[in-house]
Amino acid sequence: MAEFRQEGQLGVERRAMLTGTIGAAAMLGLQACAPASGSRPATLRAPSRRTALVPIRISRDQLIDVKCCIRPLRAAGPNLDVETVGDALVIHNYGHGGSGWSLSWGSADIAVGKALSVLPREIAVVGCGIIGLTTAVMAQRAGLKVTLYARESIQQTRSFRASGSFTPDSRIALAEPAGPAFGELWERMARFSWKAFRTYLGLPGHPVEFGDSYQLSDTPITRREWPADPAITQNFATSGRPQQNSEFGHYSERIRDIVPQAQPLSAEENPFPQPHVRRSSQMIFNFASYAHVMLGEFFERGGQFVMRDFARPADYAALPQKVVINCTGYAARDLWQDKTIIPVRGQTGWLVPQPDAFYSVRYRNVSLTSKRDGIVVMNNNPDMGEMLGVGDSMELPNVADIEKGLEIMAPVFAPGFQAQG
Numbered sequence: 001m002a003e004f005r006q007e008g009q010l011g012v013e014r015r016a017m018l019t020g021t022i023g024a025a026a027m028l029g030l031q032a033c034a035p036a037s038g039s040r041p042a043t044l045r046a047p048s049r050r051t052a053l054v055p056i057r058i059s060r061d062q063l064i065d066v067k068c069c070i071r072p073l074r075a076a077g078p079n080l081d082v083e084t085v086g087d088a089l090v091i092h093n094y095g096h097g098g099s100g101w102s103l104s105w106g107s108a109d110i111a112v113g114k115a116l117s118v119l120p121r122e123i124a125v126v127g128c129g130i131i132g133l134t135t136a137v138m139a140q141r142a143g144l145k146v147t148l149y150a151r152e153s154i155q156q157t158r159s160f161r162a163s164g165s166f167t168p169d170s171r172i173a174l175a176e177p178a179g180p181a182f183g184e185l186w187e188r189m190a191r192f193s194w195k196a197f198r199t200y201l202g203l204p205g206h207p208v209e210f211g212d213s214y215q216l217s218d219t220p221i222t223r224r225e226w227p228a229d230p231a232i233t234q235n236f237a238t239s240g241r242p243q244q245n246s247e248f249g250h251y252s253e254r255i256r257d258i259v260p261q262a263q264p265l266s267a268e269e270n271p272f273p274q275p276h277v278r279r280s281s282q283m284i285f286n287f288a289s290y291a292h293v294m295l296g297e298f299f300e301r302g303g304q305f306v307m308r309d310f311a312r313p314a315d316y317a318a319l320p321q322k323v324v325i326n327c328t329g330y331a332a333r334d335l336w337q338d339k340t341i342i343p344v345r346g347q348t349g350w351l352v353p354q355p356d357a358f359y360s361v362r363y364r365n366v367s368l369t370s371k372r373d374g375i376v377v378m379n380n381n382p383d384m385g386e387m388l389g390v391g392d393s394m395e396l397p398n399v400a401d402i403e404k405g406l407e408i409m410a411p412v413f414a415p416g417f418q419a420q421g
């Protein structure tokens, strides 16, 4: 059994060989034989063999970028309302919090459905982040001619500064202001999106793929609850922004039947030094190749892209298209004076891509997600939960915070990490 050894702390070159793959292959084989019905064979497991993993190089010199972005949170959930501006019908599609990538198809389906109700032959879409681009392609698939207007290209959008996994109920709404009806809407968007993303699996360039995700802990893993703290007397209703975690809405249980769930690893299977490990499968979006595929379809279907900065809603009425879908994300706060949008700052560090170490790890408050375009590092404050970044619109990166995250993660790949079973 080869053992990975760390020759010091951060900044030291590491080496490990990967030879054993029986555990993962056996697991795949068993899954292929699983019944096609909705029932999940919880007891069907591969024989206990140590999971073979190449260690992730997390030294400081591997850090090649830090990106900062604002999540557009609305207490009631995304704005999908319709209004008229002059003689233009404007359908809004913005305010998707930390779930814009994940809900993009379902949200586009609803917005395009509203546009189709007035039987237009062509429409405008304003904004080419993940919401605008998806909406534009969705409208084309419905037979509409689409012109996409935006003040920047997709690579410059906030969507390109996200982390890129399926997180459909991350800071998407606050439970009370959104109300029970939002749960229904959310479920419709999440299910629609999940199915749409599956059509991109297996394509060259891997625009969408699944990777294993490991949650590690020094103590038994339990679900963290955030009960309301009675000492906090303010809330969204009194202050205009959430004041504690218990105010956020959580909806993921609604789609538990379609999303892989975490399973504990036995001591024999566990390659990490931490004694408690759970593994799940995570849907990942690779931004560059996903945008490439989406833009390819947009232009093949005759789409037009116009770079343009809109100063006010009246500019929408001046467009030749009389049906406009507004996908301006956080920018709608100023452009549409929608002060119900609450900024939620977040940032990601990016390590050099390591395709041979293709898996994600969460340990304490830090996550590493290995993707084709880099290994995403996020350092979240464990005591803040979803409150981290709420009300903060400062969009400059804080590199020291990511460096701290790398230090926290260092013990995971310390001596004791076993590269093969």
Ligand SMILES: Cc1cc2nc3c(=O)[nH]c(=O)nc-3n(C[C@H](O)[C@H](O)[C@H](O)COP(=O)(O)OP(=O)(O)OC[C@H]3O[C@@H](n4cnc5c(N)ncnc54)[C@H](O)[C@@H]3O)c2cc1C
Pocket (backbone or CB within 6 Å): 068, 069, 070, 071, 072, 093, 094, 095, 096, 097, 098, 099, 100, 101, 102, 103, 126, 127, 128, 129, 130, 131, 132, 149, 150, 151, 152, 153, 154, 157, 158, 159, 160, 161, 162, 163, 164, 165, 166, 167, 168, 308, 309, 310, 311, 327, 328, 329, 330, 331, 332, 335, 344, 345, 346, 347, 348
């Ligand atoms: C750190 C971080 C990690 C995240 N990770 C994930 C994740 O893993 N999964 C997930 O689902 N979500 C994630 N999110 C959330 C996700 O990034 C957002 O929900 C999503 O990017 C919103 O997309 P959008 O298209 O609405 O907005 P944007 O990407 O901001 O796009 C807005 C578009 O509008 C255009 N625009 C704006 N103003 C004007 C104007 N005046 N005139 C013309 N054009 C204009 C812009 O040019 C741009 O094209 C994350 C967010 C953060 C901060």
